[in-house]
Amino acid sequence: MTAEDREKLLLSDTQVPDLFITQYMSSLTGSSIQIYLFMLMNRSSSKGKMNAEKISKKLSMSQAEVEEQLFYLTSAGLLERAEDGSLDLVDIKAKEVDRYIESRKDADLEMPPQHRSDEMQRLSRSISDTFFMSRMSFIWQRFIDDCASVHKLDPVVIYSLFDELQKRGKLLSRNTRPAEELRDEWCRRGVHTSSDLEKVLEEDLKIQKCKDLMGRKMRKSLDGVDIEYITTWMLTYKMDPDVPEFLYSYLRKEKKKDKVTSIQMDEVLQEWFSHNIHNVKAAEDYEKKKLAADRSAAMKAMCGELLRKHFDDMDLKIIDRWANEDRWEEPIVRYAYEVLHRFMGSITLSQLDERLQLWKKNGVASVTKARQFEAENKKKNADAYQERKNAAPSSAQIPYMENDYSKEHLMKKEQESLDALDALLDDK
Numbered sequence: 005m006t007a008e009d010r011e012k013l014l015l016s017d018t019q020v021p022d023l024f025i026t027q028y029m030s031s032l033t034g035s036s037i038q039i040y041l042f043m044l045m046n047r048s049s050s051k052g053k054m055n056a057e058k059i060s061k062k063l064s065m066s067q068a069e070v071e072e073q074l075f076y077l078t079s080a081g082l083l084e085r086a087e088d089g090s091l092d093l094v095d096i097k098a099k100e101v102d103r104y105i106e107s108r109k110d111a112d113l114e115m116p117p118q119h120r121s122d123e124m125q126r127l128s129r130s131i132s133d134t135f136f137m138s139r140m141s142f143i144w145q146r147f148i149d150d151c152a153s154v155h156k157l158d159p160v161v162i163y164s165l166f167d168e169l170q171k172r173g174k175l176l177s178r179n180t181r182p183a184e185e186l187r188d189e190w191c192r193r194g195v196h197t198s199s200d201l202e203k204v205l206e207e208d209l210k211i212q213k214c215k216d217l218m219g220r221k222m223r224k225s226l227d228g229v230d231i232e233y234i235t236t237w238m239l240t241y242k243m244d245p246d247v248p249e250f251l252y253s254y255l256r257k258e259k260k261k262d263k264v265t266s267i268q269m270d271e272v273l274q275e276w277f278s279h280n281i282h283n284v285k286a287a288e289d290y291e292k293k294k295l296a297a298d299r300s301a302a303m304k305a306m307c308g309e310l311l312r313k314h315f316d317d318m319d320l321k322i323i324d325r326w327a328n329e330d331r332w333e334e335p336i337v338r339y340a341y342e343v344l345h346r347f348m349g350s351i352t353l354s355q356l357d358e359r360l361q362l363w364k365k366n367g368v369a370s371v372t373k374a375r376q377f378e379a380e381n382k383k384k385n386a387d388a389y390q391e392r393k394n395a396a397p398s399s400a401q402i403p404y405m406e407n408d409y410s411k412e413h414l415m416k417k418e419q420e421s422l423d424a425l426d427a428l429l430d431d432k
Contacts, residue, residue, distance in 0.1 A: 018045045023096050028080055036073040038063060040082060043093055053090035124152060127159045135166050135175060147180050155191050160198045210238045213245040221249050233266040241277040250284045299327040306334050310341050319353050332360060339371050343378055
């Protein structure tokens with residue numbers, strides 16, 4: 005920098021319009037304000053037109069960031085871009101004067117009929133007394149006129165708009181931009197009457213509650229993208245405020261996801277919405293049924309692979325019980341099949357079930373435990389067999405006859421039998 009340049013820089017001033025400070029600055033970012041002030045200085049020093057590349061070099065910003073901030077300035081009506089890509093500031097003072105002169109060209113159009121009515125006059129005085137200490141400027145009078153005549157808002161809605169702005173801390177004495185943005189948002193959402201407004205405010209409460217819950221659950225400050233998703237979940241999918249919080253925990257704990265994004269949550273919430281699910285209880289029931297169906301289908305496919313047969317209703321009931329009541333995992337069922345297949349050719353589901361119930365009765369719940377149980381059982385049977393095999397023969401003799409009979413005694417018994425027979429024949 006030469007001595008002449010330094011002298012010019014020290015002795016020069018950059019004029020900043022009050023309109024920029026009162027009506028535009030509060031809605032801009034720090035970077036966009038920095039670019040605007042730099043372009044004001046450049047214009048006052050007559051250094052020619054600027055473009056994004058020059059601004060990037062002068063302010064040590066990336067060109068992507070500069071383009072983003074230029075978009076905000078252009079959207080706010082502070083900047084214009086020529087066809088050759090050069091940039092020029094809008095004369096906002098001249099623009100405001102033109103608007104004022106245009107509004108006063110026709111005396112009949114200066115104040116719409118609604119404002120001349122007693123109701124609109126009372127509304128205007130009430131807003132002035134309540135929010136501006138009885139010193140409301142003409143720009144707010146014109147804003148009220150537009151709300152009533154152009155946007156067709158009821159007086160109650162217009163008053164509520166000022167009240168909402170004051171609650172948000174955005175009611176500035178000479179800046180109507182936040183009010184215009186809020187009014188346009190309400191109009192997009194169909195607000196014209198007090199009943200419409202009541203519905204929208206109730207929706208806003210749901211959105212705010214969901215934002216608070218998700219902010220605490222995710223332990224971070226939600227950005228604009230997250231808030232857009234939350235707004236969609238509340239207004240389009242009609243979810244209760246605690247449903248996204250439940251879904252976040254469900255994906256982390258049940259689905260074992262280390263990181264849960266709004267995109268992942270939106271996919272699940274779309275599915276729930278398509279099944280008319282809007283609260284946590286319905287979501288829990290749906291996911292349980294879905295998980296049960298998935299487990300049953302997987303178990304059926306595995307059993308079909310092992311047994312190669314068509315399952316009847318009784319078989320399907322056994323499979324469903326394994327999957328959802330007994331909570332058997334596929335590996336342990338497969339191992340039960342392997343155990344039985346060692347000494348059986350054809351295996352049925354009932355036989356598999358008997359083995360699994362035996363394991364369940366003995367506290368076996370995994371393949372490792374099942375292998376240990378089968379090894380111990382095999383050893384126990386082998387020891388019992390060896391014990392019977394090595395047992396000594398018994399020396400005690402079984403008495404086949406308790407009494408010894410002599411020959412005379414037997415002959416006597418034979419003669420008694422013959423005599424009894426002769427007597428019987430004589431009687432006949």
